[in-house]
Amino acid sequence: MSQSEADDERPTPDRLLHTGAEHPVDPEDLVMASGREPTPELIEKARQALEKEGAAAVERLLP
Secondary structure, three states, rough: OOHHHHHOOOOOOHHHOOOOOOOOOOOHHHHHHOOOOOOOHHHHHHHHHHHHHHHHHHHHHOO
């Protein structure tokens, strides 16, 4: 099994995640980091969490 195939079996493939070191994390990234599919409601909750907590919102999921 290739790495790409193994990644596809995870809730959110690694190739779709990033740490924010390359660029700021947006609400959709935060939802995907939690392993869920982005929906308008989850994206809004993530936007609020990023606004309130900043980087800590991501660090809770990806220490």
